[in-house]
Amino acid sequence: MNALHKIIAILIFCTIATSFPVNAQSSIHSSKDEPFTIEYYYKAKWGHADEFLHLFKKNHYPLLKKETEMGHMLKVWMDQPRYHTTEDGRWDYRVTIVFKNATVANEPFDEDALKKQLFPDKETYEREEQRRFEILDAHWDLPVKTVDLEGK
Secondary structure, three states, X not given: OOHHHHHHHHXXXXXXXXXXXXXXXXXXXXXOOXXXXXXXXXXXXXXXXXXXXXXXXXXXXXXXHHHHHOOOOOEEEEXXXXXXXXXXXXXXXXXXEEEOOHHHHHOOOOOHHXXXXXXXXXXXXXXXXXXXXXXXXXXXXXXXXXXXXXXX
C-alpha cells in the first residue's frame, strides 16, 4: 500500500471513529459529568519516531494546547515506552486527552479557525501534517475508563 492509500485509510478511519454515536460512547461511563479519556497511539516507521515527534510538537501539540486553554479539553500529555516490545504490540507515542465528559469529546469543534490563527502558512502546515501521517505504520484511538478497584 503506498503512502497516499495509507493516508486515505487513516482519514476514513478517523471519520468513522469521530462519527461514532455519542450515546454508544457515553454509555462507557455511568455519569455524564465524569471525565472522558481517549488515548491516541502512534507507531512510526522504523527510524522516523524522532521526525514524527518533531512534527507533532511543531504542528499538532500547539493546537491541542490551545484547545486545553479554551476549556475544550481538560488535560493533554504524551507518553513513550521506556523499553521495546514485540513488533506487533509496538507503539512509539501515546497521547492522552481528558475531556470534561463524553459529550464534549464527541461534539463538533471547529479547529479551522485555530489552525488559521496558529499556522498562517497553510501550505507548509498541510504538507508537514501529511508527512507526519506518511511516516506512520499505524495509528489508533482508544477511549478508556478508570476501574474502581475499591468499589463493588
